[in-house]
Every structure is written in structure tokens, then in C-alpha cells.
Amino acid sequence: MSGADADTRLDPPLEFGMFGSAAHRDRLDFSAWPSSKFWEAEYSPEMARQYRAANRVRFPGPLALPGWVFCDLFVLPAAIGVVTGPADLLDDEMRGALQVTSPERAIMAAYYAAPTLTPGVFVGVSLISLLSGRGLGRVVKSMTLQTLGASVQRGVAQWSNWSLRSHAKIGPMRLVGRVPSGHALEHKSFVYEIDLRREQFHPEANLRVPVDDLEALGGLLDRGRAHGDVFIVSPGFDGHYVHLFVEK
Ligand SMILES: CC(C)(COP(=O)(O)OP(=O)(O)OC[C@H]1O[C@@H](n2cnc3c(N)ncnc32)[C@H](O)[C@@H]1OP(=O)(O)O)[C@@H](O)C(=O)NCCC(=O)NCCS
Numbered sequence: 001m002s003g004a005d006a007d008t009r010l011d012p013p014l015e016f017g018m019f020g021s022a023a024h025r026d027r028l029d030f031s032a033w034p035s036s037k038f039w040e041a042e043y044s045p046e047m048a049r050q051y052r053a054a055n056r057v058r059f060p061g062p063l064a065l066p067g068w069v070f071c072d073l074f075v076l077p078a079a080i081g082v083v084t085g086p087a088d089l090l091d092d093e094m095r096g097a098l099q100v101t102s103p104e105r106a107i108m109a110a111y112y113a114a115p116t117l118t119p120g121v122f123v124g125v126s127l128i129s130l131l132s133g134r135g136l137g138r139v140v141k142s143m144t145l146q147t148l149g150a151s152v153q154r155g156v157a158q159w160s161n162w163s164l165r166s167h168a169k170i171g172p173m174r175l176v177g178r179v180p181s182g183h184a185l186e187h188k189s190f191v192y193e194i195d196l197r198r199e200q201f202h203p204e205a206n207l208r209v210p211v212d213d214l215e216a217l218g219g220l221l222d223r224g225r226a227h228g229d230v231f232i233v234s235p236g237f238d239g240h241y242v243h244l245f246v247e248k
Contacts (some may be wrong), residue, residue, distance in 0.1 A: 020079025081144025
């Protein structure tokens, strides 16, 4: 993997680990961070409770993660990557939401990517960070994908989501096409892929499109689907424009 391991490290007291069914422990490659922890989902009710609370903070209301999806589709088929740290790094509101007190360790960020029918291809499902301003979203995503042995990460994103900044730092996001029907944010979302085996390239954007110009962005999505030559590149999104690289 080239894209996901670039500039990926955690300074103590932050730690990385994975949380999933005991059956997956030996499938995970922790060699790049051997002191990482593995929590067996069957015997870690506190981690499950905290993860679900953390997920609810970042995906509230109708987006809240149902318990059966967490169990059947997250931790039974695979494992969730988590960054933990002392709870007092979080603000009062976050500590309250997680129901943790200062001396405890708490989840600071987490990423779940689901395995697919194609070996090595994972679909990014849920990226959260409770400790803003440290780029932990990118770090937990990179570490998780590397530990899973992912070669390609596919995902759905919205043109105006700040998470594009985190995704695009991992690698160029090739535009794959429109999202399958039924997605709640279908009209402003797209499917992308990051090839994690690709030699790292950081091209300068050669096209910037206003984020509210959904017609132009839709046209680029169709071009990307047909030719595979349109990428979102870092910084990805700046509040006004989506930054793209179109291969000539
Ligand atoms: C996406 C997410 C995980 C990123 O968390 P993070 O790594 O802690 O993010 P940071 O606070 O370090 O911000 C990352 C970048 O976005 C920028 N950013 C984030 N929110 C911003 C805002 N409201 N205004 C301006 N810039 C913003 C930061 O300045 C930073 O920029 P940089 O690339 O120059 O460093 C987090 O915002 C989150 O939990 N979002 C809600 C869930 C979600 O939408 N997930 C993604 C889809 S699954």
C-alpha cells in the first residue's frame, strides 16, 4: 500500500486498535503498529457501547446506526478501526455523550470499511472523529485500511462534505459514478475509489468546480464513469469549490 501509509502515525497517548469478531483477529495485519490492541466484540460490551454512542454523536437522528446493523454488518463480518485516548482530551459535551469520565480511555475516532465480493476491495461505511482539528479522521482511516490489507477503497461521499479533505489526502479519489438508487442524499453524492496500491501521486488540481454546480459535477461523474480519468485531489473541498484533476 502506498497511499494509506503516508504520514500515518499516532503520538502517545493516542493508540490504535481494532474491534471485531474474534474470528477475524488472525486476518488483521498489525505489523506496522505491533502495540495495537484487538477487542473481541463478543466480550467487549463497553467498547460496543462507546462506539455506538460515538457514532450517534456524528450521525444523529435518522442516520443513527441500528444495533442489528452494528452487530450483523459491522463487527461480525469484519472489524472497526479505533483511535483511543484519555477521556479528558474530549470536551465536556463529548465526554457526556460517551458517558465516560476523565481517568478512562475513550474513543477519539473510528472507521469502518466493509469487505466486498472482490478480495482486497473494501467499501468505506463510517468515518467519525470526536477530536476535531488533528486530522484523526485521515489517520484512523489509513491505519484501518492498512490493517485490513485493503488494496482498493470504494466509498460514497457528498460533494460538500468536509471529509473530502481527509479522503483526498489518502490518495486521488477516482470518480466511479452515481450512487445506487435509494441513498438519502443521492442527488449530491457520488461513488469514488482510492487505489491504495498506486504509487503516490499528488497532482495539482487542474479544475475547480463550484460545489453547488451539480450539473457540471454530474457531467464530470459521467465522464469519470466512462473513461476513469477524473479524480478529486487534495485539498478536495475548500468550502466553495471541489478540486479535481482531469487526465488529458
Ligand atoms: C469527517 C471527520 C471524520 C473528519 O474529522 P477530523 O479528522 O477530526 O477533521 P479535522 O478537524 O482534522 O478537519 C479535517 C480538515 O477539514 C477542515 N474542516 C473540517 N470541518 C470544517 C469546517 N466546518 N470549516 C472549515 N474547515 C473544516 C479542517 O480545517 C481540516 O483541514 P486540513 O485538511 O487543512 O487539515 C469528522 O468531521 C466527522 O466525524 N464528521 C461527521 C461524520 C462524517 O460526515 N463522516 C464522513 C462520511 S462517512
